Amino acid sequence: MKVTIEEIAREAEEEIILRCHEIDADTMQLVQKLKQARSGNGMIGYNGEEIHRLKLDEIYYFEVVDNKSFFYCEEEVYESKWKLYEFEEYSKGSTFFRASKSVILNIDKIDFLRPAFSGRFEAVLFNKEKVIVSRQYVGELKKLIGIR
């Protein structure tokens, strides 16, 4: 694969263009890594007066409750300034998927899944927390883990 780096003037906007034959999972992962690198390799989470830099793989899930956003890690919960759609866009192509109207869940943090009535599933995470995967987003989860 050919790699071209072009130096541009200070006032011009920096841009990365990927030219590929098809957009596959590898391409999306590469885009994801580039996005993470440009955002300083982490997200900011607030815990009271403390400010924490969080890596994507530390986050179990992202949830919006009463218009407030939170990053849920193994034990800690951090408030965030991110909107749900912003985090969804940012985490696209990674291990995160939309689990319900207000939750984006990290698939790598799911220990197992079990039915939760009428096409919904309860994801039991490695920290024993339980998150509901809505019926309408089960398709996305299946696709992500390779079930058609």
Place this chain on the structure above:
Amino acid sequence: MSLKDFIIQCLVRQYFVIYTGSMIATFCFCKAFYPTDELPLSYLAWMFLFSLVGTLPSLVFYSRKELSKKQWGIRIVLHFILLEAVLMVTGRLLDLYEGVQEGIWFVVTIFLVYVFVWAIMDFMDRRTAEEMNEKLKERRRQSQ
């Protein structure tokens, strides 16, 4: 999920499951009480309407917020009571049963169909969960 999506995605699917279950229950009911009778063609149309009426109480499951398991449990009980009430009234109007004994059997039949529908859905969900858990394990093995 909007109400429109709920009707399309959930109620329509449930309607067909109920229709199938009702036909099986009709077969069992007639086999027990009227083994020599023949059903008129209009019965199929009545069951079409009957299943539609039976699907309507499922609107109690609609919620804009994600329901907890406990909330689901409460709504299932409420749904069953509503379903029994709606079907008993409609069944009586359509002369689907007569007298107390048949009425009791009618209630039992509704209960059996109800259990059948939930058992099918539960069976399918369990299979899906098993399949997904297998894929999750495979994914973990590959990343190690």
